[in-house]
Amino acid sequence: MQRLVGMCLGVPGRIVSIDGDIALVDFWGVVKPVRIDVVDAPVAPGDYVLNHVGFAIRRISPEDVADTLALYDELLRRAGAGDLMAADVRSEIDAAGSHDG
Amino acid sequence: MASPGGRLEFRDVARGAALTEALAARVTSLGRAPVSVMHVCGSHEQAIAKFGLRAAFPPELRVIMGPGCPVCVTDVPEVDEAVALARQGVRVATYGDMLRVPGTAGSLADERGRGARIDVVYGAAQAVELARGGEPVVFFASGFETTAVATAAVLLADPPASFSVLSAHKYIPPVMEIVAEMPGSAIEGFLAAGHAATITGWGVFERFVERHRLPVVVAGFEPLDILAGLVRLVEVIASGEPRVDNAFPRCVTREGNPAAQAALWRVFELQGGRWRGIAHVPNGNLRLRDEFAAWDARRRYAIDVAALWDHAPAALVAQCQCGDIMAGIASPHDCALFGRDCTPDAPVGACMVSAEGTCKIWHQYGGHPDLREIRRRA
């Protein structure tokens, strides 16, 4: 599944290397220097960071991502519907899988 | 299924469809209409437009865009200062959005057309690099606290003497107070910007909730983040117990990012000031502290804005509804200029200039059409 649409805010990228206050960050094949002097936690190559106008403002751990997804699924569960995924959406997802580049 | 920063999962259409249905069910169960909520972030509007979410929102839910576009709320005299500096021959660097924002006597783009040296930069660090050549460069800095952190960081990293900052940075929490206190406001809750809260922490909204008894939910910018944020917001409204809720836990904590806050408040202090089209906002402006006077363009240069003020504002400007639109009182369709005399090509108001402006976004995405009825591809 790789159909994303453009939106530059809060773009997460993966740190490739670090030199002082500057990290080279890989955003899906686009590598860009990002300042890490105001990031919230120590970062190392391999970590994901949230970038805003050339500064990393948050280290994103895989657990954080999992937590957010769990929250959304909890919202769905609380909404009380057993299967909210409409049939046409299901078929769309199946179809999407097949024309993935 | 692992993806960089989990971005892909947040654009999963199946979860999106499910959240859309959950949102409709929640709104219906409130048993009244319309339910009005406000987001205060241009990037939320951008994402809502980009992903076509308005076609997915239940009709009973009004999601109003508040004063959340930093470029749009940059006041005319602030633009005038940058224009005056450029006219005085000073090299000005700024974000792309600011280039075409009209001041009293035109925009920085107009000045560039007349030969002034204006550089569009992607970030504050790039403006500093320009100044390293030795020629004085003024960075005309706009944006909310998130973006101000970047400006603060470069000022704390030993910038050259040739660099200075003309700060038009603004601070979001105070303007929410103003909107909440507007007479006749029907807003029942706020969706707060996830990136700003990444810096400040969601705790910054607790006092607001106490004072106004209106819920605030922090949300991110992926389509699922926005849908989930709205589901959560309607849930809190239904509970009748206003509170701050964090629907963006992968980035936002109660405390926020202490390193970024330290940088922000070491460099900036709050001052009252006008937000274009809104009001005087107490503590709404971020201005450089005295310790950074050497890099403060306002203190380094005699900026002659008065020279611009012989120009009477164009007749059209008097009809511009940007203020009401940003305050969430009017929509672009209430403005006689929208789409006819005011287009992205020839903008009258700031809302039509900025990529995050309501009018620009509505115009770009078709004037807020109702596309619910357009059938899906067979």
Place this chain on the structure above:
Amino acid sequence: MTERRLVDERISLKHGAGGGAMRALIEQIFAPGFGEVAGGVGLSAMDDGAALPIGDRWLVVTTDAHVVQPIFFPGGDIGRLAVCGTVNDLAMMGATEPLALTCAAILEDGFPRCELERIWASIRAACAEAGTTIVTGDTKVMRRGELDRIALTTTGVALTSRVVTDRGLRPGDRVIVTGTVGDHGLAILATRGELAFDTTLVSDVAPLNGLVRGALAAGGAGVVAMKDPTRGGLSSALHEMAGKSGVAIVVDERAVPVRDEVRAAGELLGIDPLLVANEGKAVLGVRADVADRVVDALRAHPLGRAAAIVGECIAERPGSVIVDTGFGRRLLGEAEGELLPRIC
């Protein structure tokens, strides 16, 4: 929304952006007084080229001026661009056998000979790829500062027995793109040093006549509209096709092929890949019954491997381009003026 645009007192960058401002300029300043071409396609059609009836065939003519910064970019250079731009415009009219091209060069005083040789080597190679040649040209040299290095203008001619315009769509037709979109525009943007991008993005600049020949052979009369999404990107091409045909086009955004890197660069800059230029892609409008056959033919060609059906035409809201994002729907905007990186 309807809007009546008037051309301003002075021409600005937006008039060259490929969107509404440019169309207004052509309609109000360039086109008036030149009439129609009986039995063919003239300037007022604002298609990719003109088609002049000659016997039972048409002579297709097109001309294109090229400036690009930098002149050598990943994946190509101004020479390759100048050949492909014109060959592709001919192909978009259905004329896939270019007889010959002309090439006029305007150079700035001091332009290095070795760069000129490099550019002309690239022109020769592109001509060979497209199966055509340059038969005449012109040279001017301007004083330093009067021109930004080099401008190339190419004109191409070709005969065809069937003209395909950009206005033949009707409800139910499918819209196909021949490959990934946004490659050229974002590759060029990424070369801007101040963005400090390190990418492997390359321009897609390529002659499409061979690819289109295959599609026309497969789809026959079922191929009813063609356009190359150059300036203004896929968005401008779709808007023109929808507007001229009197239909709306519903695009399935998730079906539009976009490289990950292009998408990432677009996100970092706040620029929509659907709004930036392509130099080696075509948009085809086809009848539904030939759509799969045309896609198969395209995919059989090296330049069409990622070809996909991306949309469908409907009768409601004629002239608009509606994007189904999977989450909801929106109208697609058009590029206005220069593309500027956003603040956030």
